Amino acid sequence: MRIGEAAAAAGTTPRALRFYEQRGLLPPPVRTASGQREYGPGEIARVRIIRDLLTLGFTIEDLRSCADRLHLLAQDPPPRCGSVEPGAPTSGIVGRRLAALDAEIDRLARLRESLARRASGDD
Numbered sequence: 001m002r003i004g005e006a007a008a009a010a011g012t013t014p015r016a017l018r019f020y021e022q023r024g025l026l027p028p029p030v031r032t033a034s035g036q037r038e039y040g041p042g043e044i045a046r047v048r049i050i051r052d053l054l055t056l057g058f059t060i061e062d063l064r065s066c067a068d069r070l071h072l073l074a075q076d077p078p079p080r081c082g083s084v085e086p087g088a089p090t091s092g093i094v095g096r097r098l099a100a101l102d103a104e105i106d107r108l109a110r111l112r113e114s115l116a117r118r119a120s121g122d123d
Contacts, residue, residue, distance in 0.1 A: 001038070001039055001040075002036055002037065002038065002039075003017055003018075003036070003037045003039065005039075006037075006039035006043065006044055006047075009044050010044045010047035010048055010051070011048070011051065012047060012051060016047075017037075017039075017047065020047065020050055023060050023064060024064055024067050025046075025050055025060070025063055025064065025067050025070070026043060026046060026047065026050075029043060042071075042074070045074045046070055046071060046074065049070055049073045049074060050063060050070065053073075056097070057097055057100070057101065058093065058097060062093045062096075062097070065093065066092075066093060
């Protein structure tokens with residue numbers, strides 16, 4: 001399918017597909033004789049995975065560092081990424097993302113406490 005159809009099937013835009021290709025998240029697609037990009041079900045699945053991971057807070061750079069393994073997440077069931085239990089050791093991209101989220105939650109909790117104290121006149 002052509003880029004517009006592929007983008008619609010993946011829930012994104014043609015611009016996003018070109019962006020993912022430029023950033024190395026999508027391999028260069030097959031081209032028609034006239035030079036138009038052609039996408040298949042594998043590429044659509046990969047774009048959906050990319051979008052899901054971006055929604056979870058991963059960055060383009062995070063995904064670039066593991067772009068050669070993104071296809072593994074299309075397996076049914078996808079492979080486990082490691083333990084996510086509180087206090088359990090994690091490593092790599094997932095561990096860094098969890099640490100960043102924990103830090104942001106702590107920052108927001110402190111901010112909320114400060115605001116609540118000010119609102120109640122205790123500050």
